Amino acid sequence: MPPPSPRELAELAYDAYGKSTGGRNYQGLPMPAWNQLTGAIQCAWIEAAGAIALHTIARLTGVSGTLEPGVGDIVLVPMDPADNNGAAEAPAVITRVWSTTTVNARVLADSQHIDWRTSLTYVDSLTEADAAAAVWTWPGGDD
Structure with a gap:
């Protein structure tokens, strides 16, 4: 679970x-x-x-200080595979940090699709996230 x-x-x-x-x-x-x-x-x-x-x-x-997002950090967001060369997640660059759990990001899709996301909320995993969900996670979170 x-x-x-x-x-x-x-x-x-x-x-x-x-x-x-x-x-x-x-x-x-x-x-x-x-x-x-x-x-x-x-x-x-x-x-x-x-x-x-x-x-x-x-x-x-025992990890301290590394879990707070910062401008320029790379995170993962859910994507519609049709807009991302078949992949259900894409990297994104944080462009604004609102809090330790809420950020804005520029999505780096594997396509011509340009996507900005605002007020994304942190989740531990994108496994069950809908492509349009306003969420983000750290890379490696679904290992």
């Missing part, structure tokens, strides 16, 4: 927060269900969960 995605971790954390507060937010008001949150609030929970996941991976592996 693959590890949970940052989104799945965020939903778990949101549910745990709700259970610990009796379903109330920091203002004491009732918490909406996850699917009723605005996209911005969901993204904030996903960013928090993703940062914790990356920190935990770094501590467990």
